[in-house]
Amino acid sequence: MCGYPVKSMMKPFDIIHLSTCSMSFLAPSFKNQKVIITCHDLFTFHQVLHKRYDFNLEFKDNIKRILNFQSVKSLKKADIIIAISENTKKDIINFLDIPEEKIKVVYNGIDRTLFKPRDKNISRQKLGLPPEKFILLNVGTENERKNMVTLLKALKIISKKNRDVFLIRIGRQSEASRKYIRENKLDHCVHYFPYVEDIHLFYNAADISVFPSIYQGFGLVILEAMASGCPVITTNESAIPEVTGEAAIKVADPFEPDDFYQAIKTLYDSSSMGKAMGLKGIERSGLFSWEKCAQEIKTIYYSMS
Template sequence: MKIGIDITPLQNGHCRRGVGEYARNLLVSLLEADQQNEYVFFGYPGEAPDVFDSLSNFNLVQAGPDGDDGIWRRLKWHQYTMPRLASRFNLDVIHLLVQSFDVNIPIYRPAKMVVTIHDLKALLFPKIYLNNPSKRISYKVMINFAKKADHIITDSCHSKNDIVNKLRVSDERVSVIPLAVDPYFYQSNRDGQEDSGLTSKQYGLEKEFILFVGAIEPSKNIDALLSVYEQLVRQGRSEQLVLVGVQDPSYFKDLQNRFGYLFGTSIRFLDFIPKRDLRALYRLAKFFVYPSLYEGFGLPVLEALASGTPVITSNASSVPEVTGEAAILVDPLDLDLLQEKMVELCEDENARSALATTGVARAREFSWARCASQTAEVYQSLARGEVAA
């Protein structure tokens, strides 16, 4: 069987988000486990992602438009360049690893198409994500294309329900394949304490801190988190709040207008940081807090669990599927309860220790090898005509 995969999420802005982690770990696990099928990866010209340096059993094809990674470049790639490249290889299946405003199922399809839809947050929060006519039109086009995929993969049962109900596709055309975390987050290393000390100094973290990791955008409920943290500061709590992630400029400006007097001292924002440093931050944090309004999966939550970091997170959308009973779950709109639980973990070392232990055990229930195996089963079933189309 010949399988084509679009690797451009590793070459654009997605590479610094959860989609990039998904693409990177899935491709590595597929190639490590599957020596029978032939893989062809399609990407933009230029330097290949370093994830491929130690792998074999694939053909990397790079072509198409040069220039900035804008909407027209992506549209040309997915509607013209990639499908025509793919037609040369007599493929059985092509997999698009993300569905977004400008990543669409091609009109011309040289093979059966699988697409991964991680969430439908734009459809569920249109005032945030579809706030101008061009975005609304683009998303409507994307939805119509997505419905034409031969099969859809998603990360959680909650996302599958959204896809089936909102896109009106049959249950049989959607497979739930949970994500996992990079094994690096589990590894112990002999100089872990030295790494932690170096990371603290490098990022100017002189006090105990509470950690958030994820995009700084409205659906993550950051304004509510900062409101609660502001109350903790007024009560005399000394822990810093550290937020790591790519920032939505408009949203960040609103946060700055409201809470800017705390920025740089009590509240620290860090942009994308290397995985080595991120692991150290998880392990240094007193606990991890993630009061998101909506998640297709919630990969940072699983990373925190794997790192042995106590977690307070949302009871909304897919997050409870990830945490099981290994985290404190709160209604993300109940700020009083969020504040209560944050104070509780600040003060109760035994509670933190218990959550750390159960969190690691829970995270080990998720596996990239299993994710890759189940994804390969979708390819095989679709190629044999066994998956509903």
């Protein structure tokens, strides 16, 4: 959409759907069309207004945060806002004072033809991963809300007691993680893959997926792990409980490494519990589909005509 002049888009359409808040600055340009904006999260506002998330950001990150803050304010120009979780809807109401009736919740979906249970040993063989290791998996970015260093601190505890535990990180490494791994000599028990094409196989190869996030607009990687039958350890923060229900272990304190260590140890010591959690995750993930998502958005379109 951004590759075309806005004016050329105005006449032929009755509804303009902007798929992210970062595009919401375009909303005022559409004078004669109904505008829908999909809002994935409002973490920018949490950073600005909550001391809990008072991170020491670099200058460029502060500039980006300010721009995001201004862009999100353009949500008020929308006729309908689609929030991808009840938590995001709550944030929109609380931070932007937008009437609840303007906000519709439509959950993300999952491609169940890709993310599904597979044989663990075969998956490891295809990926060239050691069959004897107890593999932890974490997928996604390492920005501040993903709370990655807390997981590394838990890994430090684990590595002293269980030498066969190994963490696979898929995504770019932050400087904070690089520094912590170097200073605590954890290179032997963590391996980074900046990018992979066969992400689905990693979920199948892992013994546990661990997501220590302190804020998620939805939590798609958590859903991917659950659909794959991989037991999930995560937090009880933001939208995460909406995705997991009771199908994951949720730690009490997202900033306490020992909580993650104890949760990991529980599944390490009991393969039967891990299997049970995996089955719960598969069942829970069945509540989410892209077909359902598309149908609900279609209903919103027709309601505006």
